[in-house]
Structures are given as C-alpha cells and as structure tokens.
Amino acid sequence: MELFFFQLLNGLGLGVIYFLLSVGLTITFGLLNFVNFAHGAFYMVGAYVTFVIVSLTGNFWLALLIAPLVIGTLAIALEQSVVKFSYVLEHKYQILVTLGVALMLQELVIMIWGPIGKNVSPPSSLAGIIEIGDFIYPKYRAFVIAFSALIAIVVWWGLEKTKFGALVRAGSENAQMVGLLGVNITRLFSITFGLGGLLAGLAGVLAAPLRGADPFMGVEALGIAFIVVVIGGMGSFLGALVGGLVVGVMQSVMSSVWPEGASLMVYAAMAAVILSRPRGLFGRA
Amino acid sequence: MLELNSVNSFYGKSHILFDVNCTLKRGEVLAILGRNGAGKSTLLKSIMGLVDVRDGSIHFEGNELTNTTSHRIAHQGLCFVPENRDIFEILSVEENLYISHNPASNWSINDIYSLFPRLKERRKNGGGNLSGGEQQMLAIARALVNDPKMLILDEPTEGLAPVIVEEIEKIISNVRSTGIPILLVEQNISVCRKVADKFIVLEQGQVVLEGSNQDLSDQTEKIEHYLAV
Numbered sequence: 001m002e003l004f005f006f007q008l009l010n011g012l013g014l015g016v017i018y019f020l021l022s023v024g025l026t027i028t029f030g031l032l033n034f035v036n037f038a039h040g041a042f043y044m045v046g047a048y049v050t051f052v053i054v055s056l057t058g059n060f061w062l063a064l065l066i067a068p069l070v071i072g073t074l075a076i077a078l079e080q081s082v083v084k085f086s087y088v089l090e091h092k093y094q095i096l097v098t099l100g101v102a103l104m105l106q107e108l109v110i111m112i113w114g115p116i117g118k119n120v121s122p123p124s125s126l127a128g129i130i131e132i133g134d135f136i137y138p139k140y141r142a143f144v145i146a147f148s149a150l151i152a153i154v155v156w157w158g159l160e161k162t163k164f165g166a167l168v169r170a171g172s173e174n175a176q177m178v179g180l181l182g183v184n185i186t187r188l189f190s191i192t193f194g195l196g197g198l199l200a201g202l203a204g205v206l207a208a209p210l211r212g213a214d215p216f217m218g219v220e221a222l223g224i225a226f227i228v229v230v231i232g233g234m235g236s237f238l239g240a241l242v243g244g245l246v247v248g249v250m251q252s253v254m255s256s257v258w259p260e261g262a263s264l265m266v267y268a269a270m271a272a273v274i275l276s277r278p279r280g281l282f283g284r285a
Numbered sequence: 286m287l288e289l290n291s292v293n294s295f296y297g298k299s300h301i302l303f304d305v306n307c308t309l310k311r312g313e314v315l316a317i318l319g320r321n322g323a324g325k326s327t328l329l330k331s332i333m334g335l336v337d338v339r340d341g342s343i344h345f346e347g348n349e350l351t352n353t354t355s356h357r358i359a360h361q362g363l364c365f366v367p368e369n370r371d372i373f374e375i376l377s378v379e380e381n382l383y384i385s386h387n388p389a390s391n392w393s394i395n396d397i398y399s400l401f402p403r404l405k406e407r408r409k410n411g412g413g414n415l416s417g418g419e420q421q422m423l424a425i426a427r428a429l430v431n432d433p434k435m436l437i438l439d440e441p442t443e444g445l446a447p448v449i450v451e452e453i454e455k456i457i458s459n460v461r462s463t464g465i466p467i468l469l470v471e472q473n474i475s476v477c478r479k480v481a482d483k484f485i486v487l488e489q490g491q492v493v494l495e496g497s498n499q500d501l502s503d504q505t506e507k508i509e510h511y512l513a514v
Contacts (some may be wrong), residue, residue, distance in 0.1 A: 177371040182359035
C-alpha cells in the first residue's frame with residue numbers, strides 16, 4: 001500500500017512535468033494549427049542550460065529562474081527565423097522543418113557535451129527526505145509537484161482570466177477575426193510560441209535533477225508530449241493537465257507492477273482514447 | 286473620410302471588382318445594394334485588407350489603406366461586422382466584448398449593456414449559445430467598444446425577425462448621430478430608406494447606379510430591377 005502511494009506520488013510528479021511539457025505544444029497547435037516536432041528539444045536544451053548554470057554557479061534556483069527565459073527566447077528566435085514561414089505549409093512539411101531543427105539542436109548538444117548524459121544535483125535545501133508519520137518522500141520530488149501545480153494554476157489563470165489568454169482562445173477559433181479587432185495576430189502567435197517553449201524549458205529544468213540531462217531526452221519527451229496531447233485533446237489546457245497526469249501516474253504505477261508493460265500501457269491508453277473519443281478527452285469537436 | 290478610387294479587387298485570378306469609386310463623409314450612412322455575388326462583401330473585404338486590391342486606392346482620413354494588413358486597418362478605427370458575425374463561440378459574451386474593448390471608445394461595456402439589455406442578461410453565456418439576433422447585436426456591440434471611427438456592416442439584418450431588424454435600425458441611427466460614418470451592405474431596401482443617406486448599386490463588380498436617400502424611394506423600380514433574381 002505504501003509503495004503504491006509512493007509510486008502514485010512519483011506519477012503525479014512525472015505527470016505535472018508532462019503537463020508543462022505538453023501544454024505549450026497543445027496551445028500552439030490550437031492557435032496556429034502548427035505541428036512542432038522541435039518542442040521536445042526545448043525540454044532537452046532546458047535541462048542542459050540547467051546543467052551549465054548549476055555546474056558554473058552551483059545554484060539551482062538561478063537555473064530555475066534563467067533557463068526557462070533562455071528557452072523562451074530561443075523559441076521566439078526560432079519562430080521568427082523559421083517557424084513563421086511554415087504556418088502556411090501542410091502539416092507534413094511542418095514536421096520536416098521542425099524535426100530538422102530538433103536534430104540540429106540535438107547534434108549541437110552532442111558536439112558540445114558528448115552523447116553521454118550529465119547529472120544535475122538538486123539544490124542542497126531540497127536534498128534528503130520529508131517524513132510524514134511513517135511515510136517518507138524525497139524533498140525534491142515533493143517540491144516538483146507543488147511548484148508545477150503552482151505553475152499550472154498560473155497558466156490556467158493566464159489563459160482564462162487575462163485579456164491575452166482570451167485572445168489566444170479567440171485566435172484558436174478564428175484568427176482572422178482577432179486581427180479585425182486590431183490585434184497584431186503575428187505577434188500574438190510569436191509570443192504564444194515563446195511561452196510554450198518557455199514552459200517546455202521549465203519542464204526540462206525540473207526534470208534535470210530527477211533524470212539528468214542527455215541529448216536524446218528531447219525525442220523521448222516529444223513522443224510523450226504527443227501521447228498526452230492526443231489523450232487530452234489538441235488545443236485543450238485541461239486536456240494537457242489530465243492527459244499528463246494520466247500518463248505520468250500510469251507509467252509510474254505500472255513500473256512497479258509490470259515494468260516491461262509500462263510503456264505498452266501508455267500506448268494502449270492512447271489507442272483506447274482514439275477509438276472512443278477521436279478528438280481526445282477534452283478536444284473540441 | 287473614406288475614399289475609394291477606381292478599386293480593382295481579385296480573389297486569386299478572378300477579377301471581382303472593376304473600378305469602384307465611392308466616398309463617405311462624417312456622419313453619413315452609405316448603403317451598398319446588389320444581388321448575391323455582385324461584389325458587395327468583396328468591396329467591404331477590400332477595405333479591410335482581406336482581399337487583394339491590385340489597382341486603385343483606398344484612403345481613410347488621408348491615410349492609404351490599400352493592401353495594408355487587417356489589424357493595421359482595424360487599428361485606424363475601421364470596425365468590421367462580418368456577414369456571418371464571427372462571434373467567438375468559446376468565449377463568453379462578456380469576453381467577446383472585453384477582448385475588443387478599447388478604453389478610448391465612446392462606448393464602455395456598461396454602455397453596451399444598457400443599449401442591449403439582452404446581452405447583459407446573457408453576459409456569462411458562451412458566444413455559441415446565442416440566437417442569430419443576439420449574435421448580431423454582440424457583433425455590433427463588439428465593434429462599438431473597439432473605438433470605431435467608422436463602422437462597416439455586412440448584411441446586419443439578414444435572416445432576423447422584424448422586431449430585431451427595428452432594433453438594429455435604431456442602433457445604426459444612434460451611431461450615425463454620434464458622427465461615425467457607416468458603410469452598410471443591405472439587401473432590404475426598406476431598411477436602407479430608414480437609415481441610409483445615400484446608396485450605390487453593384488452589379489457584376491461595377492457601380493451601376495448611385496443616388497440619395499430620396500432616390501431610394503423615387504427609383505424603387507429601377508433598384509428592384511437590379512436586385513431581382
């Protein structure tokens with residue numbers, strides 16, 4: 001029972017990271033109808049920027065502050081230089097373009113740091129465990145859950161309660177009409193793309209002390225993000241949250257029950273959702 | 286205020302508008318009449334930067350609008366209410382107004398609610414749950430809170446019940462009295478008689494008739510000839 005609870009918490013921690021990873025992907029898809037295969041690379045580079053900052057300064061908090069901004073800036077630069085020219089293309093070309101970018105970033109990382117992963121230590125204040133009665137849990141993992149939940153609330157608030165969020169939602173329904181209200185829609189696209197990248201970078205920062213940084217984590221993350229988005233529904237904030245938690249908890253709990261089948265179950269869940277609700281749990285018709 | 290000078294517009298390779306001229310002054314309502322497919326909506330879309338104007342020019346208060354992006358045109362105060370209204374269905378009524386709201390506008394969101402009590406009642410409803418009349422009111426309201434210097438309405442009374450048509454006529458007259466000019470595409474001559482100062486008739490992308498409000502009554506037969514299918 002205790003092990004189950006432990007794995008459930010681990011799953012929640014994994015799930016909230018998956019949420020941060022996927023929410024940008026799903027929002028940019030909803031708003032721009034753009035398929036971004038470079039999204040996983042934002043996560044990977046986020047982990048490497050964390051590795052660099054932590055090795056140079058020993059300060060994880062600095063990485064938590066700076067790395068997402070670096071990745072957000074990288075995402076906007078990418079949007080301005082490459083992505084915005086591919087909005088008009090078919091999805092298959094968007095995939096080719098962004099996959100190319102993802103591979104370039106991956107090879108660049110291998111050229112600089114080599115193919116072997118790097119370890120990142122959690123901040124000393126979050127090393128060790130917390131005890132609640134008999135139950136013990138790693139402090140850093142508890143922090144990830146609490147912090148990501150906070151970020152999820154901020155993202156929800158931003159999307160639902162601010163003018164910017166309302167414009168993003170309106171734009172995902174009818175971008176032309178948003179432009180007719182005098183809103184610079186290309187700038188809205190670019191900022192949204194940047195924020196999505198920023199959140200994926202943040203997921204990379206949080207994941208780094210848990211799993212290290214390695215060049216191939218981006219590809220793995222991209223696969224998971226797409227599963228989450230397909231389960232939750234393209235373009236849906238709630239879908240990314242629920243989908244992320246479902247995938248995280250399932251992976252974690254299954255890994256102690258039936259380790260070989262953990263990924264299988266995730267794909268089976270995705271297949272079941274596609275069969276019963278082709279637009280995902282919270283996808284718009 | 287608005288000046289169109291031999292405008293030629295295209296959809297891809299199809300030439301839709303041929304040398305269209307018209308002008309609109311402060312406080313005027315210009316009605317654009319014509320059959321379906323005559324180019325009325327294309328004319329409005331040409332002004333809003335939504336179709337390709339290859340020849341001629343469009344000026345608003347001396348600024349060139351020809352082939353500028355829509356958001357820049359809208360930013361100059363040309364507020365467009367499209368034919369299918371384009372209400373954001375996933376946003377509430379209030380959010381539809383809020384994202385458009387410009388503090389400089391003569392109409393605050395509260396003014397809108399006293400002008401359209403029905404929208405106030407339904408302000409928490411999703412834009413997708415409104416009736417056709419409510420959607421039309423919201424679309425006009427959304428343009429009014431955007432600080433219009435000019436209002437462009439594409440068939441605002443189409444398919445609506447007579448009571449609602451009357452309400453929309455009232456709103457148009459109300460806006461006109463504030464000095465804001467209105468460009469109105471309208472199939473219904475009786476609406477035009479009540480609200481328009483002047484009119485043009487389009488046929489196959491060309492202006493074939495123009496006149497004053499008085500002419501709408503004097504030349505009814507001629508106009509109806511152009512509108513008849």
